[in-house]
Amino acid sequence: MPAPKRVEAASSQPAAHTMLVQQLFVRHAPQLRAYALALAGEFAAADDVIQETFLTITTKAADFQPETNFLAWSCAIVRLKVLENQRASRRFSPAVVDSLAASAAPDLLHEERLEALMACMDALPPKALELVRLRYFSEHGPSEIARLLGRTVAGVDNGLLKARNAIRDCVAKKLAAGSDGRMEATG
Amino acid sequence: MSTLPDDPMNEAVPPTPSMADRREMLIDSWFDGTLADDQFAELETAMLESSEARQEFWDRATVHGLLREAAKLRFSSADFGVTPAEPTSPSFVGERASLAFWADAWRQLPLAVRRIVLVAGWLAAVLIASRGIASSYREGSVQPANVVIHEEGFETPPPPAQDFQPEHFDLWGGDETEVVGVTDGVVPRGGARMLKFVSGHPRDKFYEGVVAEIWRFVDLAELRASAGGRLDRVELSAFFNAAQAGDVVKPFGGVSLIATDTHPRDFRRDWRAQFAAAAKRPASMAASEIRQDLDSDRRTWQRLSATVDVPDGARYLVLHCFTERWRNDGERLVWESLGQYVDDIRLEVVPAAIPRPTR
Numbered sequence: 007m008p009a010p011k012r013v014e015a016a017s018s019q020p021a022a023h024t025m026l027v028q029q030l031f032v033r034h035a036p037q038l039r040a041y042a043l044a045l046a047g048e049f050a051a052a053d054d055v056i057q058e059t060f061l062t063i064t065t066k067a068a069d070f071q072p073e074t075n076f077l078a079w080s081c082a083i084v085r086l087k088v089l090e091n092q093r094a095s096r097r098f099s100p101a102v103v104d105s106l107a108a109s110a111a112p113d114l115l116h117e118e119r120l121e122a123l124m125a126c127m128d129a130l131p132p133k134a135l136e137l138v139r140l141r142y143f144s145e146h147g148p149s150e151i152a153r154l155l156g157r158t159v160a161g162v163d164n165g166l167l168k169a170r171n172a173i174r175d176c177v178a179k180k181l182a183a184g185s186d187g188r189m190e191a192t193g
Numbered sequence: 194m195s196t197l198p199d200d201p202m203n204e205a206v207p208p209t210p211s212m213a214d215r216r217e218m219l220i221d222s223w224f225d226g227t228l229a230d231d232q233f234a235e236l237e238t239a240m241l242e243s244s245e246a247r248q249e250f251w252d253r254a255t256v257h258g259l260l261r262e263a264a265k266l267r268f269s270s271a272d273f274g275v276t277p278a279e280p281t282s283p284s285f286v287g288e289r290a291s292l293a294f295w296a297d298a299w300r301q302l303p304l305a306v307r308r309i310v311l312v313a314g315w316l317a318a319v320l321i322a323s324r325g326i327a328s329s330y331r332e333g334s335v336q337p338a339n340v341v342i343h344e345e346g347f348e349t350p351p352p353p354a355q356d357f358q359p360e361h362f363d364l365w366g367g368d369e370t371e372v373v374g375v376t377d378g379v380v381p382r383g384g385a386r387m388l389k390f391v392s393g394h395p396r397d398k399f400y401e402g403v404v405a406e407i408w409r410f411v412d413l414a415e416l417r418a419s420a421g422g423r424l425d426r427v428e429l430s431a432f433f434n435a436a437q438a439g440d441v442v443k444p445f446g447g448v449s450l451i452a453t454d455t456h457p458r459d460f461r462r463d464w465r466a467q468f469a470a471a472a473k474r475p476a477s478m479a480a481s482e483i484r485q486d487l488d489s490d491r492r493t494w495q496r497l498s499a500t501v502d503v504p505d506g507a508r509y510l511v512l513h514c515f516t517e518r519w520r521n522d523g524e525r526l527v528w529e530s531l532g533q534y535v536d537d538i539r540l541e542v543v544p545a546a547i548p549r550p551t552r
Contacts, residue, residue, distance in 0.1 A: 025361070028351050032363060035349070040258025044251070047223055049261070053349065060350030102240045109247040114255045123256070124263045131199045141225075142264035148225050157202050159227075165202035167221055174256045 027067040030076045031060055037115035041081050044110075045088040045103055049145050055087045062087065077115065081107075118184065119177060126176035134169040141166060216246055220253040339428065339541035342416065343409075343512075346537050347372045348384040353407045355395040360410070360457050367407035369395055377436035379534055382494045387434075387536035390516045405533070406515035410457050411540065413508055426543040427452075430498035431514045435487040436532040444518035444533050447484035450499040452507035454478065467511075477506030487516075487533065494536065500543065512540060 031038070038059065043052040062083050063070070070079055085107045089100050098106070113119070127138060140151045148166065152159045219236040222228040228236065239246040345365065352372045353365035360366055369391040374381065381387040390405035417424050433446030451467050454477040471480035481499040488495065503510075516533035 025354075025364070028354075029363060032351065036259075036262040040255070040262055043224075043258040043261060044254030048226060057350055064351075098240070099237060102237050105241055106247055106250060109244065110251055114251055115259075119255065120259050120262060123259045124267065127260065127263050127267060131201075133200045133202070137201070138260060138264060139268050142261045143268040148227060155202075161202035163222075163225070163227070165200075166225070167218070168201040170221065170253070170256050170260070173260065174252060177256070 023070075023072075024064060024067040026072065027063055027070050027076075028060075031063055031080065034077050034080065036120060037077060037117075038080055038084055041110075041115060042084045042088065045085060045098070045106060046091065047097065051091060051097075055084060055091060058087045058090075059083050081110075081115075118181065122177045122180040122184070123173060125180065126173045129176065130169060130172065134165065134172070137162065137165050137169055213249065216249050217253060220250055221257075224253070224257045339543050341539055341541050342427075343411070343540040344538070346381075346384050347386045347388045353388065357395050360408070362410045362412055362457070365407050365409045367395075368393055368405045370405070370407060373534075376534075377532065378491045379434050379436055380492075382432045382434070382536040387534050390533045390535070391531070393517070404515050404517045406513060407535075409512040411510040411512065413452070413503065413510060424503050424542065426500060426502050427510065428498055428500040428541045428543055429512050429539070430496055430541070431538040432494035432496050432536050433487055433516065434491060434494050434534045434536070435489070435516075435518070436491060436534070442518055442520045444487040444516065445484055446487050446495065446497055446516045446533060446535070447482060447514070448497050448499045449480070449482040449511070449513035449515070450501050451481075451511040451513070452479045452501050452503045452509070453511060454506055454508045457509070474506075475504060477504050477508075479504055479507065482513075510540070512538070514538060 035056070039052060039056055042055040042059070043049065046052045046055050059080065063080055066083075070076065085103065088097075089103055091097075127135070130138065136155075137151065140146050140154065141148075146154065148162045149159050151157075152162045155162070157165075216236075216239055219228065219232055219239070222232065223236055240250060351364060353367055353370050354361065355369050356366045357368065371389045371391050372386050373389045374385055374387075376387075376389060379387070388407070393405045413424065427450065429448050429450040431446075431448050435444035435446075451471065453467060453471070455467065455470075467478070468480050468482070471478040479501040481501045483497045483499045485495065485497055514535050516535070518531065518533065
């Protein structure tokens with residue numbers, strides 16, 4: 007049984023607002039990680055960016071207004087963190103990062119897109135699904151996947167390309183169908 | 194999806210790719226870390242000069258980024274395998290079919306539910322194969338694998354808050370801790386990070402008591418709703434390691450699991466009273482605590498676990514991990530809380546066994 011402690015005054019508790027911001031971060035973590043990965047390019051680099059983003063949104067929580075868009079606010083912080091982490095040689099220049107961040111469509115990270123993508127991923131043929139698992143869950147690079155599967159790197163690259171294309175097209179169809187459905191329902 | 198061949202790796206690359214195909218290849222190669230220097234320069238130039246190229250980038254980046262999230266959700270979902278009590282035989286086909294049904298049920302859940310489960314610490318307990326299945330544990334039955342409903346390896350934010358008392362849903366909080374990589378010769382059990390207990394109080398706050406601890410609240414209402422109203426047994430486990438141990442330093446680790454009807458705000462005054470209350474009010478409370486010596490081998494992680502049967506009247510779970518140690522300074526024993534680590538905390542639902550169907 008743990009030893010008893012004297013209860014601290016309420017002043018020792020973090021501000022409720024900071025907790026709210028942290029909970030919003032948890033809620034939007036998949037979208038933020040995807041955004042960080044887009045700009046940072048590497049899984050590990052994106053994870054580092056997200057770690058730093060969390061620390062920043064915690065310290066700057068007071069800057070966030072609850073009635074505003076948390077995802078937009080936190081994506082701006084992600085962008086800054088990516089720019090601060092340009093140490094590796096194969097990273098986009100600040101000009102490219104800024105240019106890309108400015109051109110991101112606001113609906114790219116909507117939850118519907120992730121939901122559609124999951125459905126499309128589940129519909130992949132088994133071998134393509136295994137490629138996706140090895141690349142995105144186990145986080146192996148193409149050469150490692152090739153070694154694991156006894157295939158050529160070019161074959162793995164080609165397989166991943168086709169799997170991504172199939173998913174991209176499938177997601178587009180699903181989102182379009184969903185949009186049409188909503189228009190019919192409201193029309 | 195029908196246009197994708199069964200084995201996409203067997204398809205030849207088009208010999209003369211279009212400009213868009215070329216950029217597509219460059220973008221994918223950048224994400225796969227296989228881009229050559231001249232190709233990287235070509236990609237950067239395209240990103241700066243062409244709005245069409247930037248649009249293509251986001252199309253690919255969105256697929257790439259969200260695929261990673263989707264893969265985490267899809268492949269880290271619970272292990273639906275069964276551990277047969279005897280070698281697999283045709284009579285088990287029915288049980289496996291039942292489990293397959295629950296696996297499918299999981300996949301049919303709205304994404305929002307699944308995402309909340311894995312990201313914010315929840316897992317839809319619709320996976321609990323005990324629902325609708327007789328709970329008696331008969332000879333020849335199969336025991337479905339536990340269903341993980343919360344996993345914390347400290348690999349991604351947020352780190353535990355430093356706020357002293359059990360208070361938060363969906364967030365760990367407690368005493369002063371630090372998320373670290375390899376430290377003092379201790380290697381994280383999984384991934385690249387683990388949690389180091391730094392002191393027995395929040396940072397910059399001092400009070401009596403030496404136990405360093407973290408807590409987390411789980412709302413049983415949400416869990417039960419997903420499980421169709423039924424929830425039987427849950428287990429909390431965590432792996433502990435100590436940087437120092439031996440004759441002069443004796444470290445301990447422990448986990449507590451409490452099912453209760455007490456709201457977090459009412460926990461602030463007297464945590465220990467919960468254990469006594471649990472004994473007096475079994476209809477709404479249950480508590481279990483395991484405390485164990487930690488060995489002196491920094492290479493080994495010790496798993497500690499506590500299990501409770503959740504009473505129908507319980508409304509919340511309190512998850513609790515703690516460490517402490519005593520040190521012999523030659524004249525007396527000094528109690529302190531330094532240098533212990535925890536990693537890979539898990540909360541799991543223990544499904545009821547599935548009986549063999551009668552023939």
